[in-house]
Amino acid sequence: MENQLLSEKIVITKPSITDLEIDYVNDAIRNGWGPKCYDYINRFEKEFAEYEGSSYALATSSCTGAIHLALMALGVKAGDEVIIPDITWIASVEPVLYIGAKPVMVDVLPDTWCIDPAKVQAAISPKTKAIIVVHVYGNLVDMDYIMEIAKKHSLVVLEDAAEGLGSEINGQKAGSIGDAGVFSFHGTKTISTGEGGMIVTNNADVYQRAKILNDHGRDPKIGKTFWMAEYGYKYKMSNLQAAMGCAQIERADDLVSRKREVFSWYQEELRNFPGILNPQIEGTKNSYWMPTLIVDKPFDRENLFLFMKENNIDSRPFFYPLSSLPMFERKSTNVVAYDIHARGINLPSHHDLKRSDVIYICQIIRKFFQEFSL
Numbered sequence: 471m472e473n474q475l476l477s478e479k480i481v482i483t484k485p486s487i488t489d490l491e492i493d494y495v496n497d498a499i500r501n502g503w504g505p506k507c508y509d510y511i512n513r514f515e516k517e518f519a520e521y522e523g524s525s526y527a528l529a530t531s532s533c534t535g536a537i538h539l540a541l542m543a544l545g546v547k548a549g550d551e552v553i554i555p556d557i558t559w560i561a562s563v564e565p566v567l568y569i570g571a572k573p574v575m576v577d578v579l580p581d582t583w584c585i586d587p588a589k590v591q592a593a594i595s596p597k598t599k600a601i602i603v604v605h606v607y608g609n610l611v612d613m614d615y616i617m618e619i620a621k622k623h624s625l626v627v628l629e630d631a632a633e634g635l636g637s638e639i640n641g642q643k644a645g646s647i648g649d650a651g652v653f654s655f656h657g658t659k660t661i662s663t664g665e666g667g668m669i670v671t672n673n674a675d676v677y678q679r680a681k682i683l684n685d686h687g688r689d690p691k692i693g694k695t696f697w698m699a700e701y702g703y704k705y706k707m708s709n710l711q712a713a714m715g716c717a718q719i720e721r722a723d724d725l726v727s728r729k730r731e732v733f734s735w736y737q738e739e740l741r742n743f744p745g746i747l748n749p750q751i752e753g754t755k756n757s758y759w760m761p762t763l764i765v766d767k768p769f770d771r772e773n774l775f776l777f778m779k780e781n782n783i784d785s786r787p788f789f790y791p792l793s794s795l796p797m798f799e800r801k802s803t804n805v806v807a808y809d810i811h812a813r814g815i816n817l818p819s820h821h822d823l824k825r826s827d828v829i830y831i832c833q834i835i836r837k838f839f840q841e842f843s844l
């Protein structure tokens with residue numbers, strides 16, 4: 471344990487960079503200009519669509535931008551209601567606000583920490599247009615149930631799979647099941663381009679619409695240079711970023727297996743600890759983007775973060791319920807969300823993390839609970 475104090479801080483996560491990423495990015499910066507300036511973007515989109523088993527993929531500058539474009543392409547408009555889980559990263563809901571639509575925060579399930587389909591059903595009103603589901607920390611949403619509800623009420627489903635890359639439901643990739651799916655390649659995510667995002671869909675109209683909106687509203691069918699019939703947006707990925715993405719998607723299976731291996735080390739080290747880790751529900755494969763521990767009893771989270779920091783370990787709080795943030799109306803009736811967030815923390819996981827790091831992290835967690843709390 472003493473050695474760890476002298477060594478580097480254990481970061482929560484970081485990308486895995488090999489010669490492959492460096493070679494592709496070098497090639498892009500040397501040669502990827504003029505007639506080749508879109509080559510890596512086209513290739514990344516094609517390979518990502520293949521990985522997902524989706525018909526179309528559109529690269530973006532972030533997942534936040536991807537959500538904004540996808541919601542508009544799916545027909546969400548000002549005044550519409552959009553159902554969303556109360557537990558997610560803020561970026562899932564912000565684009566709903568950009569459009570002037572109204573987010574309706576719904577509680578999550580105590581086992582998967584993902585949106586509760588029965589409560590989605592109960593939240594539907596005549597104004598509901600869309601459901602955003604989030605595969606939080608790699609855990610999986612009950613997509614069969616959600617798609618059935620959506621079909622019955624003619625709603626569109628956007629799958630926010632920013633944290634679910636590599637997770638699967640009955641062999642189908644997370645993100646490929648809804649009307650559209652979105653991903654993030656931020657430096658914290660399982661595959662990274664520094665910053666970046668992707669939309670996938672099987673619907674040609676949704677894809678075309680998102681592509682036009684992402685090009686300032688330029689419709690190639692009009693065929694008159696610099697003539698726009700409507701205004702749009704610009705959330706584009708650069709060829710340099712896409713070069714890194716091409717390397718990462720080639721390595722996706724390896725990156726996901728390492729996430730699963732790191733998670734198995736936590737399972738082993740915390741097997742008698744009074745708490746639960748990310749579940750893997752029958753019929754699903756969890757890619758365990760972020761190993762998350764929910765402790766059985768309430769405890770002082772801030773003190774634990776401080777203690778971990780003093781011991782050179784980076785950790786993160788489980789997301790606050792969106793509806794507990796000051797810009798939204800508080801919805802304490804989402805009892806599961808309000809209960810589990812206060813007992814949950816995220817633990818480090820990345821490709822270069824060693825088993826000895828995980829052993830050390832778990833020793834520090836146990837020490838905290840012995841000395842200070844439980």
Ligand SMILES: *Cc1c(COP(=O)(O)O)cnc(C)c1O
Nearest residue numbers: 532533534559561562632654656
């Ligand atoms: C990271 C993340 C996003 C946003 O991704 P960016 O690429 O940073 O815009 C959206 N939704 C969820 C669930 C995320 O974890």
